[in-house]
Amino acid sequence: MKRQIPLMIVLILGLLFVAHVFIPNKLSSDYLDWFMKWMKVIGPFAIVLGVFSLVYVHYNKIKRKAPTWGYSIVTLTALVVTTAVGFIWGIQEGTPYMWIFKNFNVPLGATMFSLLAFYIASAAYKAFRARSIEATVLLVAAIIVMLGRVSIGQAITHWIPDITEWILNVPNLAAKRGIALGVGLGMTATSLKIMLGIERSYLGGKD
Amino acid sequence: METVTDKEEIEEIENRIALYSDYIEDKPEIVKKANQLKSDKERMKLLYKTHCTNIRSFKYYIRKTDGQGHFIDTPIYTAPNGEQYIFPKQNWFNNDEIITLIAVLLFAALVYFMIQAARKGKRLYIRPIAGIQEIDNAIGRATEMGRPILFVPGLSGISDVATLAGLAILSKVAKKAAEYDTRILVPCRDFIVLPIAQEIVKEAHYEAGRPDTYDKNSVFFITQAQFAFVAGVNGIMIREKTATNFYMGMFWAESLLMTETGSATGAIQIAGTDAVNQLPFFITTCDYTLIGEELYAASAYLSKQPLILGTLKAQDYMKLLIVVTVVLGTILSTVHLTFFMNWFPAK
Amino acid sequence: MKFADRIQKVDRRIIYVILLLAVVLPLVFRLGFKTYTTTPVEDLYRHIDAAAGRDDMSILMDFTHDPGVLPELYPMDLAILRHCFERNIKVFTISFLPQGAAIIQMALSEVKEDYPNIEANVDYCNFGFKPWSLKLPIMLGMGDDIAEAVETNSEGLKLENLPIMQNMKNYDNIQVVVEISGSSMGQFWVTYARAKFGVDVAVGLTAVMAADVYPFLQTGQFIGSLGGLKGAAEYEQLVDIFAMNGEEFSKKKARNMSWVEAQYKELPELAQLYKYSKARIGMDAQAIVHVLIIIFIILGNIGYFLDKREQKKNM
Incomplete structure (x- = not known):
């Protein structure tokens, strides 16, 4: 019973959602409104769970003096200070919250993201070899696209940006469509399996 | 009550009464009608209904243009009863979706028949996928090395089907890990995914008969911020020296940052995603990658149940049908026969 | 060690240092590539421009991005707002x-200081942060009634009372939704807002994600x-070259490099500010x-x- 009730809910709501796609009637849109209200209620509760998990994990680390527990203090302090500052002074421009955002969040995030350039450069150097005909084609295409995306390509010849557009618009697109087709079907099949209760690992436990 | 005796005052009040009765006379039909009703509730109901009808009523005319700024308008359409305002009727079926409905029914039928066939014991061949077959070995490796396994169920929310597929794989991986008594770490970016992942790992431990080894702290929330999450995950890889890393679900611009770190720490990495754009990064830095639909198929492969294998086979047939339709449509459109293409509404 | 071996086994830190120099030097010494x-991009510009001066048409900018991707996306935020x-x-x-809410604040205040006549809740309205879990209800709800779906702006004021909402009802009053993100959030807008209500959607993405949008561009699901x-x-x-110089958009002119260069010479002071040419300066480094x-x-x-x-x- 503990398992059947959730499965029934999934099936009924799922079928109603499928019906909603085909039925433009007011009844159907009222159902959607009602459903959306429920979603709005669930969201805030989940935030509490997330924050609780974060605090719990790090509090335990500090308590046990686990290796690198110092970082946990940093995490918890950041959590408390940012939240408190946001509540007390608001989050408008010119508040301490914005100061934290501009001077911590932005540079830290940008640093993480900028690592990408370094990783790509070293990956290109180490892994991009003309081992076979396919790999050579890939390599030539990569060089053309890289040149075509910056002004140097255009400066050499206007063909490079044109070929870049072609590569992105034709072979790239064809491959993407092929994969997207499979993905779309995979999603539909997974949704169907969930709705029919065939796939129930998201409920936790027994298949 | 006070009686007014002053002449001027009486005159003023009479004027006012006259003014208001004029106003009532001039009022739109609907307000008069509403005024005749007894209760406030009924009055509001009538007014609201009229309001709703009015804002949905339209006049129509056709404008023809040559796209250069010249245009010509037809007169406003007048219905045979002389009415210009037209109120749309509610439909019970959206005709644009008829092809979608046919496809859905066809797919559902295919799934049904394939499951029936599988139940009757018909052997369904499915192509072996290296990445999935290696999952067991990868878990075994972590066990041998005595180091934990890292499982990232994607960065998207629970409404993303890729996340659900990732969680389905998590349940299998967690069970195996529990059987081998290997620690599994699951960092989450979405707080709705978090309790579900916790429940899955917990159940997996119970099922493997090792409820004592389940540690609630091994499935945890890091942050919603995309790159801060990556920083967290990378830190875990380096500090905990994870032997095996799984990335199953939806990934975006951060994918290479995680997998490159993982490859630098020497972990075995298996990724699976339907984010086409991130596949090149996963393929170059991971040992095995499940491409697109393979992610969705993975849990079916791992459980080897006829029910799930049936849906997989149905997917293959549906794909064949779509490919045939695409080829047919391309040929017909090339020779300027557009009727076939026009059956499919553009969105 | 032989030459071949030596280039094969270069320490990755050397590559990192060279790359760092290649990024930093062009930022310090401007090269001024065209x-x-x-x-x-032209399609998006033209599409947004079509709403100029109308009080019953607006664009909706979705800033669902992290501070991490700001170097790439922030110039987009500024350019579109300035436009x-x-x-x-x-x-x-x-x-x-x-x-994202903080990024909106930053971008709005940065552009607004150059346009003193622009008023909050009259010329623009910041809906602020809405929880991720409300994404679907809001996307779908705006098809019916924006004020009802979004409820309040970032200051907590009821949308329905704001002057900007006078002539705005639903997606019919939205010229285009511009989703600026480092994720595939734009596809949600296509799936829910475009498929159901027909609103036009465009995206601004990080370069890593950029190749993802071509299938959608070809089908017109993204208009730019x-x-x-x-x-x-x-x-x-x-x-x-167009908005700041008071020129009407023309694709021919945009592609005519000598005309473009002539336009650069007549730019008002405002357009020459550093913050409004960040992306072009960055492109030097990228090249x-x-x-x-x-x-x-090639060396490898x-x-x-x-x-x-x-x-x-x-x-």
């Missing part, structure tokens, strides 16, 4: 990430896109880095082939 505009404020186009801003710093640089240029990576690839391959020849000889 920017060429492409169709997806709107310059051409008197109404703007709504929203974010489904808490960090800005791909990475390059897209931002193109948009900056379009705003400069150098692309060439550098190509050299890396030379090493690989020398190595292979060596092995053949030894056999």
